[in-house]
Amino acid sequence: xxxxxxxxxxxxxxxxxxxxxxxxxxxxxxxxxxxxxxxxxxxxxxxxxxxxxxxxxxxxxxxxxxxxxxxxxxxxxxxxxxxxxxxxxxxxxxxxxxxxxxxxxxxxxxxxxxxxxxxxxxxxxxxxxxxxxxxxxxxxxxxxxxxxxxxxxxxxxxxxxxxxxxxxxxxxxxxxxxxxxxxxxxxxxxxxxxxxxxxxxxxxxxxxxxxxxxxxxxxxxxxxxxxxxxxxxxxxxxxxxxxxxxxxxxxxxxxxxxxxxxxxxxxxxxxxxxxxxxxxxxxxxxxxxxxxxxxxxxxxxxxxxxxxxxxxxxxxxxxxxxxxxxxxxxxxxxxxxxxxxxxx
Ligand code: HEM
Ligand code: HEM
Numbered sequence: 499x500x501x502x503x504x505x506x507x508x509x510x511x512x513x514x515x516x517x518x519x520x521x522x523x524x525x526x527x528x529x530x531x532x533x534x535x536x537x538x539x540x541x542x543x544x545x546x547x548x549x550x551x552x553x554x555x556x557x558x559x560x561x562x563x564x565x566x567x568x569x570x571x572x573x574x575x576x577x578x579x580x581x582x583x584x585x586x587x588x589x590x591x592x593x594x595x596x597x598x599x600x601x602x603x604x605x606x607x608x609x610x611x612x613x614x615x616x617x618x619x620x621x622x623x624x625x626x627x628x629x630x631x632x633x634x635x636x637x638x639x640x641x642x643x644x645x646x647x648x649x650x651x652x653x654x655x656x657x658x659x660x661x662x663x664x665x666x667x668x669x670x671x672x673x674x675x676x677x678x679x680x681x682x683x684x685x686x687x688x689x690x691x692x693x694x695x696x697x698x699x700x701x702x703x704x705x706x707x708x709x710x711x712x713x714x715x716x717x718x719x720x721x722x723x724x725x726x727x728x729x730x731x732x733x734x735x736x737x738x739x740x741x742x743x744x745x746x747x748x749x750x751x752x753x754x755x756x757x758x759x760x761x762x763x764x765x766x767x768x769x770x771x772x773x774x775x776x777x778x779x780x781x782x783x784x785x786x787x788x789x790x791x792x793x794x795x796x797x798x799x800x801x802x803x804x805x806x807x808x809x810x811x812x813x814x815x816x817x818x819x820x821x822x823x824x825x826x827x828x829x830x831x832x833x834x835x836x837x838x839x840x841x842x
Contacts, residue, residue, distance in 0.1 A: 505556035519546040531815045537673035549650035577618040584611035595667030605741035681745040684795035689802030690740045702806040710827035738816035750791035767833035771825040779833040
């Protein structure tokens with residue numbers, strides 16, 4: 499895929515494909531919580547990202563040539579720096595564990611730099627366009643792409659093997675790339691929420707949970723009513739896109755117990771809303787798998803962990819586990835009509 503004789507168009511177009519692929523698979527990795535899907539996405543993401551590094555020798559020839567021309571280089575140089583920072587933070591997280599710079603994790607830095615890469619890469623491609631030719635879709639290009647893809651996969655496998663052989667923290671990460679924290683010990687579970695959200699001040703005594711169904715009068719449940727309802731206990735792993743996971747025993751009420759049977763609304767969805775306005779929509783048929791939890795590890799949920807009531811959504815990434823649940827409603831809109839990640 500890299501130019502065989504003179505590095506140029508082929509290398510740049512390959513970089514474009516790798517950048518777009520890394521960015522997309524990064525978000526897919528954030529969305530998938532269950533193996534084998536999560537493992538496949540993480541391998542694809544790492545392979546595409548390391549592919550960019552493999553092309554560095556070819557790209558550096560292009561860069562040398564480009565820098566010798568008399569013109570503005572600001573965007574291109576910023577792209578090198580921000581992309582290098584993102585790649586470094588990604589590899590540091592995956593190999594050396596959940597390190598932090600101040601209060602910010604390497605994974606958060608990785609994603610933040612990757613988001614900044616997008617406008618810089620677009621600006622660079624607009625300033626230094628490369629024509630796509632019909633012959634780019636040839637058998638020869640496909641074979642080169644496969645050879646290059648195989649090499650990148652080997653690089654990923656080599657990095658994983660070295661990480662395991664050296665006993666580095668990365669060998670202990672879950673298939674999503676997250677590291678275990680505080681399983682069975684609620685006091686050490688990190689307090690994290692979606693970056694737009696914050697811990698509200700709630701008095702459990704004044705708390706009410708509103709339940710709305712289109713076919714029934716609305717109900718209100720107090721915190722005490724939830725504590726004495728048909729309570730169940732289950733173990734489930736919360737796997738946060740912040741890069742940590744924790745297995746806990748959750749106590750609470752199943753959502754289908756609170757809502758009742760949802761027969762005719764099979765294609766509709768359940769909307770779970772937080773007191774802060776944060777909202778996620780779930781397929782109606784998932785009601786029996788979801789739980790409104792009041793306790794984690796046998797103790798009432800702290801405000802930071804979503805108390806008095808939070809959603810437990812096994813198999814889904816942490817941003818689905820709505821905290822401080824104040825409203826649960828059912829409507830006919832399909833769950834997939836919402837943005838894949840919370841916007842508010
Ligand atoms: C310019 C775009 C991006 C590039 C080039 C890139 C590249 C990388 C690389 C090289 C790694 C280390 C893989 C390994 O050694 O196993 C990594 C890890 C990771 N990246 Fe990205 N990434 C990009 C964007 C994103 C975005 C936008 C997200 C999320 C929204 C993301 C999420 C992750 C996660 C969760 C890991 C850890 C995976 C694991 O440990 O197996 N990345 N990335
Ligand atoms: C991995 C991401 C990339 C980085 C870090 C990067 C960086 C650079 C740098 C530092 C230069 C030299 C400075 C300059 O010309 O102002 C350059 C030149 C160039 N880049 Fe990129 N680039 C990347 C991806 C791309 C992509 C995706 C394309 C187009 C599809 C592209 C097309 C070009 C072209 C045409 C030149 C000028 C070469 C010349 O004048 O001979 N680059 N790049």
